[in-house]
Amino acid sequence: MQHSEHNNGRVDTATIRSGTYTWAKQCKRSASNRLSELRTLRTREPDKFDPLEAERLHGQLDLLNALIVAHEPLQTEFAIDSWPLAEAFHYACRDDREQLVLLAGISIGHVRVATTCLPLACRERTATYAAADKRELAQSVQAIVSQGHFVVGLLHSHPGVGAEATVPSYEDLATHRTWDACCPLLSGIFSRDGYCRFFVDATKQPDVRLFGTGFKKIASGLFRYQHA
Numbered sequence: 001m002q003h004s005e006h007n008n009g010r011v012d013t014a015t016i017r018s019g020t021y022t023w024a025k026q027c028k029r030s031a032s033n034r035l036s037e038l039r040t041l042r043t044r045e046p047d048k049f050d051p052l053e054a055e056r057l058h059g060q061l062d063l064l065n066a067l068i069v070a071h072e073p074l075q076t077e078f079a080i081d082s083w084p085l086a087e088a089f090h091y092a093c094r095d096d097r098e099q100l101v102l103l104a105g106i107s108i109g110h111v112r113v114a115t116t117c118l119p120l121a122c123r124e125r126t127a128t129y130a131a132a133d134k135r136e137l138a139q140s141v142q143a144i145v146s147q148g149h150f151v152v153g154l155l156h157s158h159p160g161v162g163a164e165a166t167v168p169s170y171e172d173l174a175t176h177r178t179w180d181a182c183c184p185l186l187s188g189i190f191s192r193d194g195y196c197r198f199f200v201d202a203t204k205q206p207d208v209r210l211f212g213t214g215f216k217k218i219a220s221g222l223f224r225y226q227h228a
């Protein structure tokens with residue numbers, strides 16, 4: 001799922017940024033390879049070494065390095081509307097078994113904004129485990145993509161209360177990595193008393209921006225629903 005390259009005939013800034021970055025990286029690789037060839041020549045066949053070419057390549061590399069730094073792709077950031085997040089909590093914690101919920105939304109530049117909650121049917125649910133029904137999941141993703149939207153988040157409930165109940169398991173992290181390989185994804189876990197922890201890997205909690213009321217920010221990527 002990529003940004004549309006053209007929007008009413010206009011190329012978006014993110015596309016220009018990433019195109020320039022990729023181009024500069026390729027040029028840098030060629031220039032660096034040629035420079036190492038020249039260094040070898042200077043040692044082995046000094047009469048074939050061209051100092052002017054080496055100087056020109058050094059100049060190019062300075063310029064390319066500046067371009068690369070200036071156009072490094074921006075990391076995806078996440079923003080969430082508290083309304084669908086509250087819906088997600090009520091659905092995920094509606095009984096004492098784990099449950100999965102998708103958050104769908106739009107992309108504004110490098111920010112993914114979650115605007116909609118989509119409950120997921122599960123093929124198996126226990127107190128400590130929930131597995132999505134693959135067909136239902138594929139249909140939900142298809143419905144999201146066909147509207148020009150994105151899957152922004154995948155949330156589920158855990159048994160237990162308190163912030164410590166929302167720590168992702170090894171399986172949660174593996175699931176996240178599988179999804180994140182296809183598109184930037186925000187994973188999240190609810191505790192029964194309303195804690196909601198977002199994660200993108202084992203150690204990093206993303207700085208999620210939450211809009212609207214009903215949730216209190218506890219720490220970076222950790223919130224508590226006030227009406228649990």
Ligand SMILES: [Zn+2]
Nearest residue numbers: 158168169172
């Ligand atoms: Zn889990």
